[in-house]
Every structure is written in C-alpha cells, then in structure tokens.
Amino acid sequence: MQASFIDTHAHLSMLPQGALPVEALLSRLFQEDFGRIIDIGTEAEDLKCRLKAFSQFDRIRFSAGIWPSKESIAEREPLMRCLEQHITAAPQGRLIAIGECGLDRHHNRQETGADLKGEHELLELQLDLAQRQQLPIIIHSRQSAAETGEILARYPAVQGVIHCFSYGIPEARSFLQLGYYLSFAGTLTYKNAQALRDVLQFIPLDRLLLETDAPYLAPQPFRGKPADPGMVVETYHLAATLRGISLEALQTAIVQNVSAIFKTPFA
Numbered sequence: 001m002q003a004s005f006i007d008t009h010a011h012l013s014m015l016p017q018g019a020l021p022v023e024a025l026l027s028r029l030f031q032e033d034f035g036r037i038i039d040i041g042t043e044a045e046d047l048k049c050r051l052k053a054f055s056q057f058d059r060i061r062f063s064a065g066i067w068p069s070k071e072s073i074a075e076r077e078p079l080m081r082c083l084e085q086h087i088t089a090a091p092q093g094r095l096i097a098i099g100e101c102g103l104d105r106h107h108n109r110q111e112t113g114a115d116l117k118g119e120h121e122l123l124e125l126q127l128d129l130a131q132r133q134q135l136p137i138i139i140h141s142r143q144s145a146a147e148t149g150e151i152l153a154r155y156p157a158v159q160g161v162i163h164c165f166s167y168g169i170p171e172a173r174s175f176l177q178l179g180y181y182l183s184f185a186g187t188l189t190y191k192n193a194q195a196l197r198d199v200l201q202f203i204p205l206d207r208l209l210l211e212t213d214a215p216y217l218a219p220q221p222f223r224g225k226p227a228d229p230g231m232v233v234e235t236y237h238l239a240a241t242l243r244g245i246s247l248e249a250l251q252t253a254i255v256q257n258v259s260a261i262f263k264t265p266f267a
C-alpha cells in the first residue's frame, strides 16, 4: 500500500452530523489519501450499530471494548458476556482489537468512592478476552501509569497500544518494555504539551502510532471544535517535523506499525 494517512483511534458514531454528514466526510477522506480508520468501541453492545453504519467502507476496521464508567464497572460480568458474544459474531477480518478499556484516575477516584478493584477487574477480564481471542488490546490509561503497567505485565502474551499517550519519558519506557505501542493524539500539538513532544522524539519509530480520538481532542488549529479523522493530518505534520523525517517516511513507518500490531493486511 502506498503511503497514506491512518487514524488509529476514532469514535465515528460520536461525530456530530454537521454541515457534511459523517458518511460524506469518510467518502471524501478515502478518495483522498486515507488508508485506514480504526473505529473504537466503548460499550459492550455498540459494535453491531457501528458495523451497520460504517462497514460499507472497506478501509474501516473496528475494535470493541468496555470503557471503565461507574455503570460498566458495576455491571462488568453480564457486560463482558455480552461483549464476547458480539465479538465472536463479528464478520471475519473487520474486528481487529479489544478496547478501549483501562483505568481512569481522573474520573474514578478513591476519595469519591469509586470501585477501583472492580475497575481493575474489568480491565483484567478484557485482557483475558484479548488473550483467548488472540487480539491486541487498546488501553486507555489516565493518571494511572504505574497501576496500568502492573496489570498489563501480568498478561505478557497480549500486545497492544497505549492510546492517547499522556505521560512522560519514564512511563513511556515502562510501556515500551512491556512491548506496547504508544499512540499520540491531537494533544501533541497543544502549546503546553512539550513533555509529550519530548516523548515522541524519544521513542523508537517502530512503536509509534497517531490518532485523533475524534470527536475529542482536536489538534491545533482546530482545538475546541469537534475533531474528525481528517484532522490527524495536522498531527502527522508535527510528528514528522519533530522526528526530522519526511511526511512520507512517517506514513510508511505507521503503515508498517499498524500492520504489525493489528495484523491487518494492507492492499
């Protein structure tokens, strides 16, 4: 596949139906130079609707997983059964990862009575599912690097991605040692994000991924607006400059990384 843009993490069904409907936006991106978008799940049952809405686009791939909300932590056992049913029923080749799932110490805090043990268990159940299904995992980790790393280390057979990486170089080093890829969102372009730019320059090129997390975290100059996958272009340009390589070399590296971690063939 020739060099092209890939957005490794977007929530397409959450994009606002603005002046340009989401389907029209996606058609335009794929006519231009978009090779792949990975549409990410957050709830046990959302895969079916997302497949229905977006599998007409053969360059979209899907993940399915359970985000650690208070409700999903409380209901984790029935929800995991439901998630597993949806995953086993998904058409071959379209579902390429489990997630996003993980730990969020911004939303779930001990002081406010959050069930941290339940949150750990919800992540462990999904790591176990990833291991059984031989799929990579997409990890959400906010203000909980050490805690996340301790759990991931117990599942050495599972490979994955730390999405929307938000930590410094020491944490990056730990996740790299566990074999994880690091994915950077539009936050990389924010004025106060020098620490993230330092990480982007530090990590090996063969562990780097880029994403929008659309509709969240629009890169500069769109910050504050809802993001769409097309905006990942801004993050690519900045990342290429920071790495001192051409845009095309960066695109080629990311196509290789996506193929390696998600085992998704590019034709």
Ligand SMILES: [Zn+2]
Binding pocket: 009, 011, 040, 100, 213
């Ligand atoms: Zn996300």
